[in-house]
Amino acid sequence: MDINLKINGKAKGTVPYGSIASLQLFCVQHNLETDWNEEQGTFEIRSRLKGKKVWVLVNTGNEEYDEEILNKMNLFLQHYGIEITRAEKKRYSEGDLFVDLQAIYQQIENTEIALGTNKRLKTVDARENFKPYLPQVVFKGYYYLENDLTHDIPHLQCKVRFSEHNRFFTSELPILLSNCIVKFILQSDQASFIDLNIDRLLMPFSLKEAEGKNVVTSENELSAKNKNRKKEDSQEDRDYLEAKRKKASKMKEKSQKAEVYFDYNVMPNRELDRYSVKADFLIKNTGNTELLNPKVCFRMDPTDKIEIGGQILPPEMSEIFSVQGNQGAQGWQYMGKDWLEKAYETGEYWIESVQDLTIMPDESAVIEGIQFTIESLEKQDVATIVGFVYFNNQRLQVSSNNKIMISF
Numbered sequence: 001m002d003i004n005l006k007i008n009g010k011a012k013g014t015v016p017y018g019s020i021a022s023l024q025l026f027c028v029q030h031n032l033e034t035d036w037n038e039e040q041g042t043f044e045i046r047s048r049l050k051g052k053k054v055w056v057l058v059n060t061g062n063e064e065y066d067e068e069i070l071n072k073m074n075l076f077l078q079h080y081g082i083e084i085t086r087a088e089k090k091r092y093s094e095g096d097l098f099v100d101l102q103a104i105y106q107q108i109e110n111t112e113i114a115l116g117t118n119k120r121l122k123t124v125d126a127r128e129n130f131k132p133y134l135p136q137v138v139f140k141g142y143y144y145l146e147n148d149l150t151h152d153i154p155h156l157q158c159k160v161r162f163s164e165h166n167r168f169f170t171s172e173l174p175i176l177l178s179n180c181i182v183k184f185i186l187q188s189d190q191a192s193f194i195d196l197n198i199d200r201l202l203m204p205f206s207l208k209e210a211e212g213k214n215v216v217t218s219e220n221e222l223s224a225k226n227k228n229r230k231k232e233d234s235q236e237d238r239d240y241l242e243a244k245r246k247k248a249s250k251m252k253e254k255s256q257k258a259e260v261y262f263d264y265n266v267m268p269n270r271e272l273d274r275y276s277v278k279a280d281f282l283i284k285n286t287g288n289t290e291l292l293n294p295k296v297c298f299r300m301d302p303t304d305k306i307e308i309g310g311q312i313l314p315p316e317m318s319e320i321f322s323v324q325g326n327q328g329a330q331g332w333q334y335m336g337k338d339w340l341e342k343a344y345e346t347g348e349y350w351i352e353s354v355q356d357l358t359i360m361p362d363e364s365a366v367i368e369g370i371q372f373t374i375e376s377l378e379k380q381d382v383a384t385i386v387g388f389v390y391f392n393n394q395r396l397q398v399s400s401n402n403k404i405m406i407s408f
Contacts, residue, residue: 006044007194008081015043030192047195050081052185053095057087060103060160065169069101072174073181079197080182093152097121099181100157103169111168112161114140115180121154124187129179133172141360156184257287258359260389261401275383275406277372283389284364291359291396295335296351296367297388303347306383311369312351315339332367374406382407 002014015023020036020043027034033046056073058066074084085095092098113130117123123142130139145155158177162168182191264279281298285291300306313333335350336342343349351367359365374383387400 001041004040004042006042008045008047008050008197030194031189032192032194045194047081047192047197048189049182049185049195051083052081052097053083053085054097054099054181055085055087055092055095056099056101057089058101060101060165060169061105062165062169065165068170069174069177072170073178076174076178077181080195081197082181082185091152095153097181097185098153098155099177100155101160101177102157103160103162106161106163108161108163110136110138111163112138112140113176114143114159116143116145116155116157116159117184118145118155120152121156121184122187124183126180126183129176129183133176136168137172137176139360141358141363154184156181254289255287256289256291256391256394256396257285258291258389258391258396258398259284259286259401260387260398262385262387262404264404266404266406273376275374275376277374277385277404277406279370279372279404281367281370281387281400282364283359283366285359285361288361290361291391292393293353293357293391294359294365295390295392296332297390298349298351299386299388300347300349300372301384302377302381303344305375305377306347306385307373308343308349308370309373310371312367313354372404 001017003017003020005012005015023043023045024034024036026032027045031048033048035042035044035046037043054077056070058069060066060069070084070086077084087098087100115123115126123144127139130137140161145157158180160173182195186195260281260283262279262281264277267276267278268274269276281296283294283296298308300308311331313331315333315335315337331354332351333354334340335352339350353365357365372385377383383404383406385404387403389398389400390396
């Protein structure tokens with residue numbers, strides 16, 4: 001007994017009845033919707049992207065580029081079954097995603113792109129989408145649209161900083177932004193070949209929809225059309241490709257650098273004969289490549305006269321009391337179950353981020369609200385607190401530019 005198979009509403013032939021279980025398991029594992037009708041003998045698979053409605057607002061400062069970017073994004077995303085509609089500057093309360101592309105002119109060497117999300121859109125790791133465009137395009141990371149009261153639906157903002165309008169805006173940016181839209185709709189899930197409509201590309205013919213009718217074009221006809229198609233290679237395109245090649249050849253070697261320092265205030269408590277130090281510890285990426293998962297060490301001397309407190313959590317409590325952001329638990333925790341015993345023995349407090357942390361070039365990570373309590377010492381003695389940061393996977397070690405010192 002054969003079953004009629006449909007994918008995204010289109011007939012795809014038949015499959016044996018015995019394959020229904022494996023098809024259903026595949027769909028469950030890839031979060032695909034299914035409709036199994038045994039009476040009618042049909043099994044339909046639907047992509048998570050099909051039927052999604054996305055509003056797009058484009059502003060590059062060049063109306064011709066805006067129009068071409070929007071048209072190409074519409075072409076790319078229609079392939080997945082996503083409905084693209086040109087947005088206006090007004091409030092949107094219906095739809096699956098509002099996308100806002102903003103281009104900002106600056107005198108910089110490479111094009112820079114950052115992504116912003118509002119509270120209705122969970123941030124996902126879209127860095128892999130930028131790999132084909134390195135080093136001409138630098139991904140500057142994510143930011144939160146904290147005061148986004150304009151839209152009642154998920155909002156993805158793309159800020160592009162550039163030094164000149166070029167073919168990147170119409171040849172590569174539409175593809176990059178389309179892939180980011182797919183990534184944010186699917187969230188952390190991997191796209192299956194059904195989501196991406198790959199099965200359509202693997203057919204021995206191409207299906208096109210024109211004026212509501214399905215037109216079947218044979219491979220021979222497509223080949224003939226391709227041979228007769230004129231190849232337009234404008235001087236602008238050639239200049240752009242040449243510029244890309246020159247930039248790639250001049251790409252600087254990766255430089256892993258960081259600066260770390262304390263920002264602190266000292267408050268004496270004369271009644272208790274001790275000092276309180278409120279501090280933030282800043283880790284700034286001063287190189288040209290991302291830094292991953294810093295391990296922080298605060299070394300104190302004398303060990304028995306200085307205590308640490310503030311917003312740093314014991315590891316067994318981090319999941320419960322850490323701040324919940326768009327990417328899950330956030331904050332800093334002590335390292336290891338016996339962190340306190342080791343600190344009493346060595347005078348070193350080791351700290352790490354609750355979740356994986358990436359510091360992009362020119363960006364900083366901050367341990368906020370640290371409080372050191374220093375008991376009074378004998379005259380002529382000094383209490384010292386020094387910070388160190390280790391990026392173990394990148395073999396980078398950095399000591400703080402300044403230290404906290406209190407003389408008695």
